[in-house]
Amino acid sequence: MTAMTRTWGRLTLAGKVIFTVLPILAVLTVGLIVVIVLFGGGILDFLATNLWLVRFVVAATAVLLMSVPTAFLIIYMEMKVIALMNLRIGPDRVGPFGSLLSVVHGLKVLMKEDFSPTGVDRIVFTLAPIVVFMSTVMALLVIPFAPGLFGQDFNIGLLYFFAIGGMTVVGLLMAGWSSFNKYSLLGGLRSAAQVISYEIPLTLSVVGLLLLAGTMSLNQISLNQAGWFSDWYVFKQPLGALIFFIAATAEANRTPFDLTEADSEIVAGFATEYSGMRFGFFFFAEYVNVFVISALIVTLFFGGWNAPFPWPWPVALNLDPGSLGIGLLILVAIVPVIGTLILAAPFWLASSRVKGWQALVMGFILFNLVVVTAIFGIAYVGLDWVAGLLWFLGKTYVFVFTFVWMRGTLPRVRIDQLMGFAWKWLLPASLLNLFVTAAAIAIVNPR
Amino acid sequence: MTFIPGLGIVKGMGLTLRRFFEPKATIKYPEVKPDIPHKFRGRLQLLYDEYGALKCETCFQCAQACPIECIDMGGIDTKGRFHVHWGAPETYGERREESALRRSGRTVPDPAYAHFEGIDPDPVDGILEDYDFDPKQMLQILEATQAAYGHLPVAALKRISHATGAWYAMIYGTASYYSHLRFERPEDGIQAAAVADHRPTEATFLSSLDTALAGGRRAGAGQATGPKPN
Numbered sequence: 180m181t182a183m184t185r186t187w188g189r190l191t192l193a194g195k196v197i198f199t200v201l202p203i204l205a206v207l208t209v210g211l212i213v214v215i216v217l218f219g220g221g222i223l224d225f226l227a228t229n230l231w232l233v234r235f236v237v238a239a240t241a242v243l244l245m246s247v248p249t250a251f252l253i254i255y256m257e258m259k260v261i262a263l264m265n266l267r268i269g270p271d272r273v274g275p276f277g278s279l280l281s282v283v284h285g286l287k288v289l290m291k292e293d294f295s296p297t298g299v300d301r302i303v304f305t306l307a308p309i310v311v312f313m314s315t316v317m318a319l320l321v322i323p324f325a326p327g328l329f330g331q332d333f334n335i336g337l338l339y340f341f342a343i344g345g346m347t348v349v350g351l352l353m354a355g356w357s358s359f360n361k362y363s364l365l366g367g368l369r370s371a372a373q374v375i376s377y378e379i380p381l382t383l384s385v386v387g388l389l390l391l392a393g394t395m396s397l398n399q400i401s402l403n404q405a406g407w408f409s410d411w412y413v414f415k416q417p418l419g420a421l422i423f424f425i426a427a428t429a430e431a432n433r434t435p436f437d438l439t440e441a442d443s444e445i446v447a448g449f450a451t452e453y454s455g456m457r458f459g460f461f462f463f464a465e466y467v468n469v470f471v472i473s474a475l476i477v478t479l480f481f482g483g484w485n486a487p488f489p490w491p492w493p494v495a496l497n498l499d500p501g502s503l504g505i506g507l508l509i510l511v512a513i514v515p516v517i518g519t520l521i522l523a524a525p526f527w528l529a530s531s532r533v534k535g536w537q538a539l540v541m542g543f544i545l546f547n548l549v550v551v552t553a554i555f556g557i558a559y560v561g562l563d564w565v566a567g568l569l570w571f572l573g574k575t576y577v578f579v580f581t582f583v584w585m586r587g588t589l590p591r592v593r594i595d596q597l598m599g600f601a602w603k604w605l606l607p608a609s610l611l612n613l614f615v616t617a618a619a620i621a622i623v624n625p626r
Numbered sequence: 627m628t629f630i631p632g633l634g635i636v637k638g639m640g641l642t643l644r645r646f647f648e649p650k651a652t653i654k655y656p657e658v659k660p661d662i663p664h665k666f667r668g669r670l671q672l673l674y675d676e677y678g679a680l681k682c683e684t685c686f687q688c689a690q691a692c693p694i695e696c697i698d699m700g701g702i703d704t705k706g707r708f709h710v711h712w713g714a715p716e717t718y719g720e721r722r723e724e725s726a727l728r729r730s731g732r733t734v735p736d737p738a739y740a741h742f743e744g745i746d747p748d749p750v751d752g753i754l755e756d757y758d759f760d761p762k763q764m765l766q767i768l769e770a771t772q773a774a775y776g777h778l779p780v781a782a783l784k785r786i787s788h789a790t791g792a793w794y795a796m797i798y799g800t801a802s803y804y805s806h807l808r809f810e811r812p813e814d815g816i817q818a819a820a821v822a823d824h825r826p827t828e829a830t831f832l833s834s835l836d837t838a839l840a841g842g843r844r845a846g847a848g849q850a851t852g853p854k855p856n
């Protein structure tokens with residue numbers, strides 16, 4: 180036994196991984212630098228001629244990166260909001276107001292054993308959570324977050340959304356089938372039945388909207404709703420919006436239709452045999468799905484990124500800080516000090532009991548508030564994508580809150596009630612909505 | 627009331643939204659203590675030993691200590707002979723009288739202090755001040771007290787104990803050790819001697835008893851035969 184093998188044997192698992200990965204990373208970095216130095220110009224030319232490639236990579240990366248914090252935020256909201264509704268306090272230990280607890284949950288899921296039971300179909304068993312997660316995340320690509328801020332402006336955006344969203348069923352069936360467990364299989368089939376049943380009213384309820392909008396591009400649908408909030412499609416398609424909301428609740432497996440994988444039940448449906456991060460992917464997909472569905476409701480029926488009223492004072496800000504030259508540096512150095520002192524002065528003068536440092540602290544806090552407000556205000560007025568993003572995220576989180584609120588309130592339905600509601604009520608109602616809309620268009624706009 | 631579909635859902639959602647803004651019921655225990663009344667002593671409970679027998683020995687200490695007289699108990703004494711009880715004055719005779727006094731607002735006599743008579747505390751207070759409340763000069767204090775009162779009243783001893791900080795048992799031990807200190811009035815001893823003079827047979831018996839015991843009898847017996855010099 181040589182010294183090398185002895186040393187290797189003494190390394191912990193993490194040490195072995197780092198020892199293997201570090202040289203590979205070093206070689207890759209050096210190779211990348213060499214490639215850039217040698218062929219840098221050529222690569223840039225290639226990318227400039229094929230901008231769609233850059234856009235695709237950036238959009239996919241951004242959407243993937245965005246999905247995880249979104250899921251963390253919604254999981255935290257779920258814990259905290261339901262706790263407050265139950266007159267409890269909820270998470271309050273990790274981070275400010277317990278806001279990092281969902282991150283800790285994510286780390287916990289990462290550290291758990293990733294166990295595959297005997298007899299499972301390894302490949303399908305591993306692929307199923309990825310399919311579910313990816314079908315949810317890919318739906319984010321077509322959602323217009325703000326003017327000019329979307330992954331891809333398909334002219335069949337809505338169709339793409341439903342097609343990709345439908346892939347969730349495949350993932351659920353894969354999970355149930357490959358688990359080598361009849362309960363998982365039953366759970367998978369049951370959730371597939373639910374999701375497919377609710378796809379039909381979900382899709383039919385927006386057909387009336389499509390007749391009105393005349394396009395399937397989500398970006399164009401958002402643009403159609405610009406102006407006052409009375410232009411939103413929810414006022415032209417109230418029944419469609421209601422059906423869409425209910426069907427979307429079932430589609431996202433949320434209470435009261437969450438019997439596919441109910442947290443409070445002992446057997447976890449199709450996810451019975453899953454553990455560790457493979458279960459974590461199902462879990463994440465569920466919460467990203469809540470965000471996606473809320474975003475789609477906002478885009479289709481609640482005006483997307485449009486403010487509910489047109490901004491009454493159109494301003495064109497012509498700020499050019501660079502023209503100040505060295506004065507800019509001096510300004511940056513002096514303004515915080517002067518601002519803090521000026522804002523501290525009222526506290527200092529107000530009462531002789533206020534100590535100097537207390538007045539200074541208050542002044543500093545006030546100055547920061549003023550600066551942050553000013554930056555947001557300037558960005559809101561000057562950059563339409565910031566305003567759009569703020570409105571879009573605000574509206575979306577109102578609907579996320581509504582989903583959580585419903586989970587805190589409503590009891591779970593039975594499977595027969597679930598299916599009966601879809602086929603006996605929602606489907607006729609959506610057909611009625613479609614026919615009434617079509618008739619109205621035919622009367623108003625006869626060809 | 628006609629049936630409106632979805633009304634129940636709306637009501638429920640309104641309820642949870644109201645709960646959302648209400649103050650919370652959780653108490654973060656180790657950091658925040660619940661607001662408990664000053665005299666709260668927790669839950670009253672009798673404990674059992676590992677054989678399933680009650681550990682309570684019916685000593686009534688808990689009932690005696692209870693500031694609001696809420697403890698009501700009865701049982702058999704440790705020898706298993708008598709029924710004993712303690713509890714609400716309406717049901718048990720022991721406390722009926724004092725409870726009535728307490729409810730009427732009058733002073734409740736404490737039976738533990740009812741056995742000794744009151745004294746004029748001024749002489750003993752002066753003596754204690756003269757000796758600077760020093761428990762190391764206890765013998766001198768006791769002698770001066772006996773000089774002032776003619777004997778050592780229990781009330782005076784209690785006052786000395788309270789003022790000097792010495793235990794009552796230690797003071798009592800000191801007072802009973804020295805034969806020239808006495809707890810009874812000297813008049814009692816004079817009367818006893820006068821009685822003895824009228825009973826010569828008894829005096830003879832006592833003197834023969836003295837010789838038989840060879841050491842003489844102790845102070846108590848001596849007092850019975852005659853007054854000691856003060």
